[in-house]
Amino acid sequence: MxxxxxxxxxxxxxxxxxxxxxxxxxxxxxxxxxxxxxxxxxxxxxxxxxxxxxxxxxxxxxxxxxxxxxxxxxxxxxxxxxxxxxxxxxxxxxxxxxxxxxxxxxxxxxxxxxxxxxxxxxxxxxxxxxxxxxxxxxxxxxxxxxxxGIEKIHHDKFSLLRSKIYSAPYEKWCIEGLAHEATLSPYYFQRLYKKNFGVTCLKDIINARIEYAKYYLSQTNLSIKYIAETCGYENDVHFMRQFKSSTGLTPSEFRLQQYKS
Known part of the structure; x- marks a missing residue:
């Protein structure tokens, strides 16, 4: 090979x-x-x-x-x-x-x-x-x-919902709204979501926002505050806390690392 x-x-x-x-x-x-x-x-x-x-x-x-x-x-x-x-x-x-x-x-x-x-x-x-x-x-x-994995009847529905989340991570996604769209109870929705994708729905929403932010940090010179708002965060402090928790770097440190590589 x-x-x-x-x-x-x-x-x-x-x-x-x-x-x-x-x-x-x-x-x-x-x-x-x-x-x-x-x-x-x-x-x-x-x-x-x-x-x-x-x-x-x-x-x-x-x-x-x-x-x-x-x-x-x-x-x-x-x-x-x-x-x-x-x-x-x-x-x-x-x-x-x-x-x-x-x-x-x-x-x-x-x-x-x-x-x-x-x-x-x-x-x-x-x-x-x-x-x-x-x-x-x-x-x-x-x-x-x-x-x-997930029951066949729900597979396409869950894949579409996840695609929507990653396509528009800045939206105000919530478990109740997503569960309603999937015509499931919030508890059952969360259980099936993690069973299918190996991650909780809330964590996946955060992951989607962080990936979205990485693109803007590496490809633009937009301010951290503006990027936080663009990714759906109400304030940049919350954004910076979640970004460092997910990546081990602050947004500024991540941007500097991209410029060096």
Whole structure:
């Protein structure tokens, strides 16, 4: 298994779009951290944040940002002799979004692969081969839990609600309103939400706002106070407290780190 290209933590504007009628020449693995729109077999497939998507070699690739800056990790790879059997045994579906609960873990794997790819050290190719196999094995472990996850009748409804939250994190979301939209009691709504996404709904709302803020902090010179208001916070003190709790950095420290990298 050989890696041909890789990218970690790339952020693009809301007009980001990929159109490759003949694919990219290799297999393409995507970790998408923002809402996205895929075009698969003539159909539009809207996805909530934190999904894995695997394109088979030679398959048309059409995907784009959806109402929010596009954030993703990715890598292209080819298969050596015997690798096709390895991939086939994992039963990872092609061109189908797979929700990822522990996105930080998978993103860290790609970060490590990115270092190996560009460092050019001895045994780098062998290390990348092991990393890719580990990555795909861990993705395969996620798939059975999907089939046991949230009840089928609620799956599409919850995915749409989550997509709405990440598309407009600045809205005044509340459990009661979201539960009403899902036609569930607040208690049952919260239980199913965490069961499906591995995080509480309130924490996910905070995560959506923090990710939204990261984009403005890294891509603009807007004031912290203005960004806090843009992300749905009533005051910048509350915003700064939640941002540091989530990232370990103040908004100013995060912005400075982005400028240095």
């Amino acid at each position: 050989q890696m041909t290209y890789i990218g970690h933590n790339h952020v693009h504007d809301m007009d980001f779009k990929i159109e490759r009628p003949d694919g990219c020449g290799d297999y393409l693995a995507l970790l998408i951290k923002s809402p996205a729109l895929f075009h698969v077999n003539g159909q539009d497939v809207y996805t909530s944040p934190n999904i894995f998507f695997l394109y088979q070699k030679g398959t048309p690739q059409y995907y784009e940002a959806y109402k929010q800056p596009f954030s993703n990790d990715w890598f292209n790879f080819t298969l050596d002799a015997g690798d096709e059997d390895f991939l086939k045994k994992l039963h990872i579906p092609f061109e189908k979004p797979i929700p990822i609960n522990n996105m930080q873990y998978f993103s860290l794997l790609i970060k490590n692969m990115t270092y190996e790819y560009y460092a050019g050290q001895n045994y780098g190719r062998e290390a990348l081969d092991h990393y890719m196999r580990l990555f795909l094995l861990k993705i395969a472990q996620v798939i059975p839990s999907l089939n046991k």
